[in-house]
Amino acid sequence: MNRFDIYETVTNLIVERLEAGVVPWHMPWKTANSIPRNLVSKKPYRGFNFWYLLSFGFERPYFLTFKQVQELGGKIKKGSSSFMVIFWKMVEYEKDDEAKEILMLRYYRVFHIDDVEGIAPNKIPDNESYDHEFDPIASCEQIIEFWSDSPVIKLNKNKACYIPSLDEVHMPGERTFFQDEEFYSTIFHELVHSTGNLKRLNRHERFSNLNFASKDYSMEELVAEMGAAYLCGMCGIENAIIDNSAAYIQGWLKKLKSDKKFIVQASGLAQRAVDYILEHQKTP
Structure with missing residues (x-):
């Protein structure tokens, strides 16, 4: 299946989930800070x-x-x-x-x-991290490891985020995720954010108002989650994460008044981000 087919297939799968109604989004990891x-x-x-x-x-x-x-x-x-x-x-x-x-x-x-x-x-209850035996997924590891101008990735942090000023991705530890696939979906999300950096695709210049819940922020979140879903599709793990991704996307679409044009716009930007990551691999 070529890249275009993957993009189209995953987009259609997400839209089907959105139209059918999806389960509420859940946080896919549990660290000591847990859910507010x-x-x-x-x-x-x-x-x-x-x-x-x-x-x-x-x-x-x-x-x-x-x-x-x-x-x-x-x-x-x-x-x-x-x-x-x-x-x-x-x-x-x-x-x-x-x-x-x-x-x-x-x-x-x-x-x-x-x-x-x-x-x-x-x-005040104790709040321990979730812990399970993590089994790396080779196809996902390859994309992360061989990205030539990848941001610095730091694990065992309290939350998942991309910090543009440092060009760093922070992630909870792999063992705190409920499923191995959700670890990769989350790190792909943050890596897609990093493609918007000035030295890469400079998407953040276009969506510059990154105050929480602004229109620009909402669009950037849609791009990151669509991009993550595409990468998961390429690695063959989309079925394990698609419901949570669709629910996450649904939440941000509501901030954008559920306008259908936003999912089309976001998918195009997400495809550019994924192409960038795949075109900057150190090995084929």
Whole structure:
């Protein structure tokens, strides 16, 4: 199967999953920092709140409201800042003597557990990393190892990310991923981000507003995930990651108002990124 067939096949597979409805996206690894959640309810934050709180890279994943801190006998450390959490609420109003309802965006503020003192240690759960025997996949390893101008890759970090200013990819350790294929899907995602660097394809110049949840940021995330899916297809592991990739893409499409043109635009940019990686291999 040639590259064009792979790109088309994987794109169609993702679109089919999107149209059929996909399972919610899940974080494919578990390090000590884990998934941001409320300490009292233990419920993970979802949607924008998940990405926003995760972006700070805290070692521990727990957050509390001011009231919850007080109820647990704790207090906020002097000078600490809170974080905004948003939610939708149905609000009633009257129009023409008739009761109506409308969804309105609301927010409240939470504090990270590191900014709280006085809570009994037994109220704060231990949060150990996931661990399993990692079995490298040769086809994936070859693409990573032989990319001639690859960014520096650093493992055993708290989160997966690409840092443009350092031209570095940070990744959790391989053993913290629930599936070996998800490790490669995640590192491919970050490597596709790195193709946007000034010294490579300079895509970040075009999508320069990389503030979280901006239109440019959303498009760059779509490009990275489409590119990762293409690379997984070329390595023969797309079936293991396709549902999670489709769910991830669906989430970002919602930020872009689900306009179909964005998936077409992103797939074209992703293909250029993957071609760049494959054309800069030290061996055939």
